[in-house]
Each structure stands twice: as C-alpha cells, then as structure tokens.
Amino acid sequence: METRGKLRDRKYNSARQFLPIAALIGLLIMGMALLAACGGDETETADTAVETEATSAGATDETTEASENAESVDAVQVGLLEPLSGPFADNGKMARLGTEMAVEEINANGGIKSLGGAKIELVIKDTGAAAPAQVANQLQSMIEQNDLSAVIGAWASSYTLAASTVAEQAGVPMVTESFADDITGRGYKYIFKIPASAELMGEEAVAKVLELAEEVGYEITTAAVVADNTSAATVSANAAADRLVARGVDVPVREFFTPGLTEGNSLAIKVLATDPQLIFVQGALSDMALLQNAFKEQGYEGPVLGAGSGFVVHDYGKTVGEAANGAFSSAGWNWDMPGEAAKNFAEQFVAKNPEFDFPGQEAGEDYAAMYIIAQALENAGSADPQAVRDALAEIDITEGPATILASGKVSFDETGMLEDTLPVIIQWQDGKPYTVAPESIASRDPIALGQ
Amino acid sequence: MDMLLQVLVSSVLLAAVYFLLSLGLNIILGVLDIVNFAHGAMLIVGAYATYYLYEYTGLSPWLLVFVDMIVVGGLGAILYLGYLQFTVNSPLVRMFALIGFSSVVVSSILVISGSDFRTVHLDYGTVDILGLPVRVSQIVAFGVALILGGATLFLLNYTKVGKAIRAVVDDRVSLWICGVNDKRLSLLAFTVGTALAGAAGGVLATYVTFGPDSGLSFAIIAFAVVILGGLGDLVGGALASLVVALVLTSVTVYWSSALTNTALFILVLLVLLVRPRGILGRGRV
Amino acid sequence: MTLLSSLNISAGYGDLLAIEDMSVDLEEGSLLGVVGPNGAGKSTLLRALMGIVALRSGRVIWRGSDIGGLPADARARLGIAMVQEGRRLFPSLSVEDNLLLGAYHASRAERRERQEEVLALFPALRDILGRTASVLSGGEQQMVAVGRALMSRPSCLLIDEPSLGLAPIIVDEIYKTLPKLLGAGVSIILVEQEVGRVLSIADLLVVLHEGRKVYEGAGTEFRERPDALAEVYLGNVSAVGGGN
Known part of the structure; x- marks a missing residue:
C-alpha cells in the first residue's frame, strides 16, 4: 500500500512534468478537431442511423384495381x-420536412394508384458531416439494404456529385x-436536378444587383x-468575383477564411480598407453573422450579396440580425413563389411546423x-427504378x-x-x-441600395 | 497607418476577452494540475445560459454574466465533487474524463437546444475609437473582462483564501502542516475556474454567434494564451492575450485569414521550445 | 505527561519500509532528540507523526487518543506543527504571507499578535516581510519556516534537520530559540543527523538506525559520558558492515 502523502507527492510531480505536453496535445487535438469540423472535406463519421418511416396515414379506400401490366405492391x-x-443540418432538416409533408399528403390521398394504392415509405439517412466518398458509401448501402x-x-x-455516381451505377434515379452544374453535365441518365443552374443564378444575382445600383445612381466600381475556404463557398465566391470583373468592377480582395471565426473585426478592417461598394x-451562418455585423459596425452601408447556402437558411434573418436586411442571394426556390399551389404549400407548412414562419x-x-x-411512379405503374x-x-x-x-411546370431535358x-x-x-x-x-420590389 | 491603429484598437479589445477566456483554464491548471479539456464546453454553457436567461427574463446580459458564473461554477462544483475528485490523480485519466464530460455537455445542448446558432443582439450602437467604429457592447465586454480579471488577480494576491490557493500550487504538503485542508481549496479553485469560464461564455454570447460546437475555437485561443503566458501565470496570461490578439488580427489583416490558426500554432510551438515557462518566464513546466 | 507518542509504528514508501515497529514518547515540555545516520528513518518518523506519511501499522497517540487515522491538516489543527526538511516555504508568496498561512484559522488580530511574537523571536525577519520567499537565503528561509510553524501556536513542534546546509553561525541562531520555545511551553521533537547540538539540549535522546530504534536514553546520560554515544553509533555501524 502506497502511503497517502507520498502517493500525492509523486503523482504530483509527474503531473507537473506532463502539463505542458498535455496542454500541447490538447491544443493539437482541438485544432485537428476544429479543422475536421469545419473543413468541408474532412472525415467525420456521422451517426448513420437509418430511419425507416412507414407513413401509415389512413386505410386505403380505393382498393386495388390494378391495370393488367401493373404490379401490386404494398x-x-x-x-x-x-x-x-x-454544419448543414438546418438545410437538411428543411429538406426532410418538405419531403415528409409530401409523403403524408400522397399517402393520405390514396398512395400510388397505378400500384394499387401503394404507400410511399421514406428511407431516411443522415449524411452528417461525412466526407463525400463516405456519402457515396452511405447511398450504396442504402440501395443494398432497401428496394x-x-x-x-x-x-x-x-x-450529390459523389452519391449520384453510385445512383447511376445502381440504376436508381x-x-x-x-x-452545382457539374451534376447534370456528365452524361448521367439517372440524375434529375430541380434548381436552376448555379451559373445562371450567380449571373442573374450579380446582374440584378448592378442593375439596381444603376437605377438608384449607386456607383459600384469596387467589390x-x-x-470560407470550403470548396463550395470558394467556387461560388470566385465565380462571383469573375463575373464582377467581367462587368468592369474591380475586385481587389478575395479573402478565404477558415470556418469557425471567433471575431469578425479584423476581416472587416481588411476588406473595408479597399472601400468596396459591394x-x-x-459561408456558414455563424461566420456570416459575425462578418456582416462587423461590416455594418465599421460603417459599411452598401449591399451584401451571397449565393444560397446560409443566405437561404430560415434562421438567417434572426441570427444575423439587423445587418441581414437588404442582403441579396440567389436561391433554388423561395416560399413566395406565385400560384395557388405554392401559396397552399407555404400556408400548410407553417401550420404544420409553427416554429417556422415560412418554408425554407x-x-x-x-x-x-x-x-x-x-x-413518375404513377405513370410507370411500377416500382422498378428503371421504369421510374x-x-x-x-x-x-x-x-x-x-x-x-x-x-411553374415540370419536365426534364436529356x-x-x-x-x-x-x-x-431573393432579398432579405x-x-x-x-x-x-x-x-x-x-x-416584392428590392430595397434600394446604400440605405 | 490608419489600418495599423485599427488593428491595435481591435486587438486590445479582443485581448481583454481572450484574457477572460483563459483565466479559468489557467487557475484550474495552476492550482489543480488539471488541464481542463472541458473548458470549451463550460464556455458554451455560459453562452447558452445568457442566451436563454436573456430570452426569458430580459435582464441585462451584463448582469447575466454573473448569473452565468453561478450556473457554470455550480456545474463545475458538481463535476468536481461528484466525479473528478474520485478519479485517479493522473493527467491522462483526467484529460479523457474531461473530454468525455465535454462531449456529454455538447451533445446535451444539441438535444435541448438543437444545432441552431444563437446570438444575443445588443444594439447599443458604436463609438469611434482612433478611427475604428467599435460596438459599445464590445467596450462593455472589455470592461467586464477587465473587472473579472482584476477581481481574480485581487482574490489570488490580496485575500487569505487566494493566498492559500496559490500556496496549493507551491506546496500542497506544507499547506497541510499549516492546518489547511487542500481539498476544499481545490474545490474552490475548480469552482472559481469554471465560473470564470461561464462568465467568459456570457461575454462571448453578447457579440459572437455560437452553436453547440463553438466552444472549441475559443478554447483553442484560451489554451494558446495559457501556454504563451506560462502555465499558472495570470499576469503572463494578460500579456499573452495581447500577443495572441495582435497575432490573430494582424495575420488576418496583413496576410490571410485562413492562416490565423497556423500562425497561432507556430507561435505556441516556438514558445514551448524557447520559453517553456511563458513570456515572463514565471510559469510552471 | 506524555504529549505525543508513536506505538510500534511502521511506515514507508512503495516497497521500502523506512521505519519499523518504532515507539517514541514526547513528554510535555521536553525536547526529544532523534539522531541517526542518513537513511535511518528519522524524517519518516516525523512525517508519520505529522500524518504526511500513512502508517502501515501501529498507532500515533496525542494526549491519550489515537490520531493515526487523521490527515495532516487535522493533526495540525490539534496543535502539532512541523518544520520540514529543506524548509519548504511557499516560494511564490512573501514572507508575511508565508507566516499568515501558518495561522490560517486564526482571526486577523490574532494573526497580527502572533506575527509580532515571531518577529520578536527572529528580529531579522522584520525587514524582509515583503520579500518573496524564493529569493531568501537559507538562514532566512529557516527562520521563516520555524516562524510559520509557530504561527499556529502549537503545543508540539516537529523540526526536521534545521542545520542542514546552513552556516554554523546561523544554526546557532536557530538553536538559541529552542530553549525559549520550551520555556513557552512548546514540546519539541528535533531530528538531526549531527549529534553534537542535539545532545546539548535534548531531554531525551533516541538513536535510530536502519529504520529501527537502537537506543534511547536521557540527554544527561550522554552529556556526562560522550563516549557512550560513540559506542551506540559505532556498534551499529559495524553491525551493518556485517563484521563482528
């Protein structure tokens, strides 16, 4: 048995010797963890619980009256x-809420009628913050384990780029x-893309802001x-910069920061030193909140422009606060689309999810x-992925x-x-x-610039 | 020149907050030989405490900083009394224990509050300091950091309990033979250390946007400050805070914001090699 | 009346048993000298009495009750104080703060009063009260260490090798205070490797060797027959050597 005093004494000494090493190890671990959490391409295995949701909304009234060549499936x-x-959980959750709402409605309305009223069963998988290659594997096992x-x-x-390759090979649409535009540019037969081309959106956003500036006599010569230095943000930022340069706007600063800013002042000092008008x-919502507030505090009153991502997250306005007002962005969809269907959806979504005041x-x-x-299932009369x-x-x-x-309508090109x-x-x-x-x-009309 | 002044002003303001960030970590390290790997989690609990208390009570966030100290200090006391004191006095064991605790805290926040980013919007406007418009709340944060930093230094240097806490660092056995129970002092030091982390989190909440994971970035800064200042050396820590703030700000402004962490790590590595006892050479090794 | 005693105690570090089956008694108002060569277990005896080292067996009795299970800080509060080998001050604290911590549980006024007593005993400390302990000379450190121990107004003082590494003139200074302390009612256990000085003031002398008590006798006995001590010492040393 070791004596009490000596035990303490000895451990104490070794603890002291160990301290700086421990501190450094800790620092490095934390640093790596930080990089892993923020660097978009880093690996971080997410919980990959497969949740299967058999939405059993009401019994089918219209009983099977399948056409001859149609299969009958449950x-x-x-x-x-x-x-x-x-980091993209807010976006992913929106996707889930929208999808689930559609599934519930479809099933409640009798499912896929050409398949004998078959219900749609959603197989949900969380990519987490995994590396793209892992996401491809996730889809692979999803396909293997389900029909x-x-x-x-x-x-x-x-x-999507990684996963669509798996889908293509497995023959699942x-x-x-x-x-991203590359998704449809690869001759794939099984990928179908809903939003407009990123190229088009970026172009239109820049054009709109410059046009608006001209209208009100706000001169944009420097932007x-x-x-952040994740690949998605870098690509869209460089594209925006190139577009601006192509239109004769000087872009002296292209700044790429590591996500997870701890303060925005220093970046604002650097950026505003070039006296930009745009x-x-x-980047991620938290970083944009810091930056946009710092810009505003340091006296920047010109327009802010983004390209989707954090700018279309539901919480953007709340999180960024006053500095959010007037920010422009391109988007794949917005809640105020014209038409009855869109209005209905927006209303029902908010009724169903009262924590949101508009669908993302x-x-x-x-x-x-x-x-x-x-x-497509209805038209195909088959659950076979090829037919779909x-x-x-x-x-x-x-x-x-x-x-x-x-x-306002749906059809896909080749x-x-x-x-x-x-x-x-959109503009906030x-x-x-x-x-x-x-x-x-x-x-709505855009709020004028420089106000 | 203008920019240089701005960098200086911004750095000085930041330095105070960085000092506050590092205080709790430094005390726990100095007194207990515990590298508090849960420091980031404690910061973020403080930030969330301010967020929710502000939402529900509408009290001034500056008042809430002191409530955060009670909340997070209480959490620290429970952690120490209920768990840490029973673990083997080995830095490795405690490192893993605290990393584990920290994960539990972060995932609990995720469950309770979700992954949404939070912020406490304080619109007190800005004032111009040497050409840099500075948010008033940032100046108050600076003040709170100075007050708490000063109070801690006062506690340690001018009160009986504080002197006893420093004596624990110096020589635990000698303290026993003075009739002083070091366990109570250790508990006190851990509680004070975590309470300060809570206060730092509360101050952060007023001017950054944070989520459950955000503690990490700030904990890294705190660790860097503690290493640069010398382990357990609070005055060195104050100086180191200024160095860290200056490095981070000027690397961003004059070089690239993507390299701030790299610069910080290189600085830490150099200091460990050349001045392992910290800037003032008074820290422990 | 016996103030503090050890009854057949054993204690040690790791696999090493530093003292075995050792019994010593400190009579109230007396000075017990403990001598012996390096590694005899003198310091371990003091540390076991103080509670810094846990007992493997045996008991420690303070004023008739067993305190063997009490931690060091509790024993200190009973009235046992200790001056450790190598002084072991709080290096980052000032002399005054070192003294203050010696009377941690006393009131402010009480502390002031006791500090005045210590300064009366060691007037040299008055000028260096504000100095940081780490920059003191060895002699100054020893005075602070004794002073800090006295700040608790102990009834029993354990002193471990106060002369170690100090100039003789300074050791004299320290030793001069011991009779004063005895006069003030403090009982003392004094551990020294060097026998001479202990011999001059010890009421009872205990000789340790190899972790065991090999001899015990009244101080007067040795003072009258200095050669007796040499016998005790040499006898054991030769026994260690294995020769007859």
Whole structure:
C-alpha cells in the first residue's frame, strides 16, 4: 500500500512534468478537431442511423384495381439522403420536412394508384458531416439494404456529385436539390436536378444587383469577395468575383477564411480598407453573422450579396440580425413563389411546423421532388427504378403541388436539368427572404441600395 | 497607418476577452494540475445560459454574466465533487474524463437546444475609437473582462483564501502542516475556474454567434494564451492575450485569414521550445 | 505527561519500509532528540507523526487518543506543527504571507499578535516581510519556516534537520530559540543527523538506525559520558558492515 502523502507527492510531480505536453496535445487535438469540423472535406463519421418511416396515414379506400401490366405492391421505398446533423443540418432538416409533408399528403390521398394504392415509405439517412466518398458509401448501402425506387438528396454539391455516381451505377434515379452544374453535365441518365443552374443564378444575382445600383445612381466600381475556404463557398465566391470583373468592377480582395471565426473585426478592417461598394459573402451562418455585423459596425452601408447556402437558411434573418436586411442571394426556390399551389404549400407548412414562419428553400424543392417522383411512379405503374427513371425522363407536369417550383411546370431535358427553370433572386426584408427577381415571379420590389 | 491603429484598437479589445477566456483554464491548471479539456464546453454553457436567461427574463446580459458564473461554477462544483475528485490523480485519466464530460455537455445542448446558432443582439450602437467604429457592447465586454480579471488577480494576491490557493500550487504538503485542508481549496479553485469560464461564455454570447460546437475555437485561443503566458501565470496570461490578439488580427489583416490558426500554432510551438515557462518566464513546466 | 507518542509504528514508501515497529514518547515540555545516520528513518518518523506519511501499522497517540487515522491538516489543527526538511516555504508568496498561512484559522488580530511574537523571536525577519520567499537565503528561509510553524501556536513542534546546509553561525541562531520555545511551553521533537547540538539540549535522546530504534536514553546520560554515544553509533555501524 502506497502511503497517502507520498502517493500525492509523486503523482504530483509527474503531473507537473506532463502539463505542458498535455496542454500541447490538447491544443493539437482541438485544432485537428476544429479543422475536421469545419473543413468541408474532412472525415467525420456521422451517426448513420437509418430511419425507416412507414407513413401509415389512413386505410386505403380505393382498393386495388390494378391495370393488367401493373404490379401490386404494398409500399414503394424512396430514399432521402440529407445532412440532418452537422454544419448543414438546418438545410437538411428543411429538406426532410418538405419531403415528409409530401409523403403524408400522397399517402393520405390514396398512395400510388397505378400500384394499387401503394404507400410511399421514406428511407431516411443522415449524411452528417461525412466526407463525400463516405456519402457515396452511405447511398450504396442504402440501395443494398432497401428496394429503393428513387432517391432524393444530398444537398451539398460534393455529396450529390459523389452519391449520384453510385445512383447511376445502381440504376436508381436520383432527384437533387443541389445547385452545382457539374451534376447534370456528365452524361448521367439517372440524375434529375430541380434548381436552376448555379451559373445562371450567380449571373442573374450579380446582374440584378448592378442593375439596381444603376437605377438608384449607386456607383459600384469596387467589390470585395469574402468566403470560407470550403470548396463550395470558394467556387461560388470566385465565380462571383469573375463575373464582377467581367462587368468592369474591380475586385481587389478575395479573402478565404477558415470556418469557425471567433471575431469578425479584423476581416472587416481588411476588406473595408479597399472601400468596396459591394461585398459578396459566402459561408456558414455563424461566420456570416459575425462578418456582416462587423461590416455594418465599421460603417459599411452598401449591399451584401451571397449565393444560397446560409443566405437561404430560415434562421438567417434572426441570427444575423439587423445587418441581414437588404442582403441579396440567389436561391433554388423561395416560399413566395406565385400560384395557388405554392401559396397552399407555404400556408400548410407553417401550420404544420409553427416554429417556422415560412418554408425554407429545401422544403419547397423536395416537396416538389417527392411529388415528381410520385407522378413518375404513377405513370410507370411500377416500382422498378428503371421504369421510374424512364417515367421521370418523360414527365410533364403542369398542375398540382409539383408546380410550386419557379418554373411553374415540370419536365426534364436529356441531361436531367429541369426545363425552363428560373434563377430565383431573393432579398432579405424585415426578417424574411422575398423574391425580387426575375420579375415574372417577384413578390416584392428590392430595397434600394446604400440605405 | 490608419489600418495599423485599427488593428491595435481591435486587438486590445479582443485581448481583454481572450484574457477572460483563459483565466479559468489557467487557475484550474495552476492550482489543480488539471488541464481542463472541458473548458470549451463550460464556455458554451455560459453562452447558452445568457442566451436563454436573456430570452426569458430580459435582464441585462451584463448582469447575466454573473448569473452565468453561478450556473457554470455550480456545474463545475458538481463535476468536481461528484466525479473528478474520485478519479485517479493522473493527467491522462483526467484529460479523457474531461473530454468525455465535454462531449456529454455538447451533445446535451444539441438535444435541448438543437444545432441552431444563437446570438444575443445588443444594439447599443458604436463609438469611434482612433478611427475604428467599435460596438459599445464590445467596450462593455472589455470592461467586464477587465473587472473579472482584476477581481481574480485581487482574490489570488490580496485575500487569505487566494493566498492559500496559490500556496496549493507551491506546496500542497506544507499547506497541510499549516492546518489547511487542500481539498476544499481545490474545490474552490475548480469552482472559481469554471465560473470564470461561464462568465467568459456570457461575454462571448453578447457579440459572437455560437452553436453547440463553438466552444472549441475559443478554447483553442484560451489554451494558446495559457501556454504563451506560462502555465499558472495570470499576469503572463494578460500579456499573452495581447500577443495572441495582435497575432490573430494582424495575420488576418496583413496576410490571410485562413492562416490565423497556423500562425497561432507556430507561435505556441516556438514558445514551448524557447520559453517553456511563458513570456515572463514565471510559469510552471 | 506524555504529549505525543508513536506505538510500534511502521511506515514507508512503495516497497521500502523506512521505519519499523518504532515507539517514541514526547513528554510535555521536553525536547526529544532523534539522531541517526542518513537513511535511518528519522524524517519518516516525523512525517508519520505529522500524518504526511500513512502508517502501515501501529498507532500515533496525542494526549491519550489515537490520531493515526487523521490527515495532516487535522493533526495540525490539534496543535502539532512541523518544520520540514529543506524548509519548504511557499516560494511564490512573501514572507508575511508565508507566516499568515501558518495561522490560517486564526482571526486577523490574532494573526497580527502572533506575527509580532515571531518577529520578536527572529528580529531579522522584520525587514524582509515583503520579500518573496524564493529569493531568501537559507538562514532566512529557516527562520521563516520555524516562524510559520509557530504561527499556529502549537503545543508540539516537529523540526526536521534545521542545520542542514546552513552556516554554523546561523544554526546557532536557530538553536538559541529552542530553549525559549520550551520555556513557552512548546514540546519539541528535533531530528538531526549531527549529534553534537542535539545532545546539548535534548531531554531525551533516541538513536535510530536502519529504520529501527537502537537506543534511547536521557540527554544527561550522554552529556556526562560522550563516549557512550560513540559506542551506540559505532556498534551499529559495524553491525551493518556485517563484521563482528
């Protein structure tokens, strides 16, 4: 038995010797963890619980009256692969809420009638903050473990690019709310993309802001571009900078920061030193909140422009506060789209989810995506993914819930792009994003710049 | 020149907050030889406490800083009394214990509050200091940091209990033979240390946007300050806070904001090599 | 009346048993000298009495009750004080604060009064009250260490090798205070490697060797027959050597 005093004494000494090492180890561990959490490409295994939701809403009244060539199945499985936790959780959750709402409605209305009233069963998987390659594996095992007729996902461009390759090889059609243009440019047959091209959206956003500036006589000669150094943000920031330069605007600062800022003042000092009349910002919500407030405090009154992501998160207005007012962004969808269907959806969504005062971008996109898939199943009369894919390629919807999209109708071109899509340009006004361009779908006039 | 002044003003304001961030960590390290790996979690509990108390009571967030101290200090006391004091006095064991505790806290916050980012919006406007518009709340944060930092230094240097706490660092056995129970002092030091982390979190809540994971970035700064200042050296820590703030700010402004952490780590590595006892050479090794 | 005694105690560190089956008694108002060569277990005996080292067996009796299970700080509060080997002050604190912590549980006024007593005993400390302990000379440190122990107004003082590493003139200074303390009613156990000085003031002398008590006798006995001590010492040393 060691004596009490000596025990303490000895351990105490070793503890002292160990301290700086422990502190350094700790610092390094934390540093690595931070990088892992923030660097978009880093690996962090997320909980990959597969939740299966058999939505059993009401018994089917219209009993099986299947056409001859149609199979009769009890349920059709559709996958939903979204970032439900991690940095994009807000976006992923919106996607889930929209999709689930569509599934409930479809099932309550008698399911897929050509399949004998088959119910849609959602197979949900959380990508977490995993690396893109892992997301591909997640989809692979989802496909192996279930009989998916189609899949919706996977929000982030990098995730979608990786996952769509798996979907293509497995022959399962994938409908995505992702922006990136490369997704449809690869000759894939099984990918269908809801939002307008990122190129188009970026172009339209810059054009709109410059046009508006000209209208009110606000001269934009210098702009600054600030984004976090994750690949998605870097790409859209560089694209915006190039567009501005192409229009004769000087962009002396392109600043890429590591996500997880602890303060915004120093970046604001640097950016505002170039005296910009327009600032493009892209990054996670918390970082944008710090930056935009710092810009504002240091006297910047010009417009702020973003490209989706954090700018269309429901909480953006609340989190960024007053500095959010007037911020422009492109979006894949907005809650104030014209038409009855969109109005109904927005109202019902808020009634169902009272914690939100409007449905977010992904909720609308994936609500429509689910209806598009349901229609394809209906048309195909089969749960076979190949048949669903063919039906999707041929689909032509002009009425019903799927028309809440900006295009107001649904059909895909041979690359899988939604035809006649419009780039939605929103501006935050009084805590909500309003569509301000293009004119055909705008619900409000933009607030003038420099105010 | 203008920019240089701005960098200086911004750094000085930040330094006070960084000092506050590091205080609790430093005391727990100095008195108990415990590297508090739950420091980031404690910070964030303080931030959330301010957020919710502000939402529900509408009290001044500056008043709430002191409530945070009670909340987080209480949590620290419970952690120490109910768990830590029973663990083997080994830095490794306690490191893992505290990392574990920290994960529990962060995931509890996630369950309770979700992953949404929170912030306490204080619109007190800005004032101009040497050409840099500074948010008034940031100046108050500076003041609170100075008051709490000063109070801690006063406690340790000019009160009987504070002197006894420093004596624990110096020589625990000698303290026993003076008839002083070091267990109570250890509990007190841990409680004070975590309470200060809570206060720091409360101050953070007033000017940054935070989520359940945000404690980490700030804990890293706190660790860097403690290492640069010398383990257990609070005055060195004050100086180190200024150095860290200056480095982070000027790397951002004059170089690239993507390299701030890299610069910080290089600085820490150099100091560990050249001045392992910290800037003033008075820390422990 | 016996103030503090050990009854057949054993104590040690790790696999090493530093003292075995040792019994010593300190009579109230007396000075017990403990001598012996390096490694005899003298310091361990004091540390076991103080409670810094736990007992493996045996009992420690204070004023008739067993205090073997009490931690050091509780024993200190009973009235046992100790001056450790190597002084062991609080290096980052000032002399005054070192003294203050010696009387941690006393009131402010009481502390002031006791500090005046200590300064009367060691007038040299008055000028260095504000100095940090780490910069003191060895002699100054020893005075502070004794002073800090006295700040608790102990009835029993354990002193471990006060002469170690100090100039003879300073050791004289320290030793001069011991009779004063005895006169003030403080009983003392004094551990020294060097026998001479202890011998001059000890009421009772205990000789340790290899963790055991090998001899015990009244101080007067040795003072009258200095060669007796040499016998005790040499006898054991040769026994250690293994020769006869």
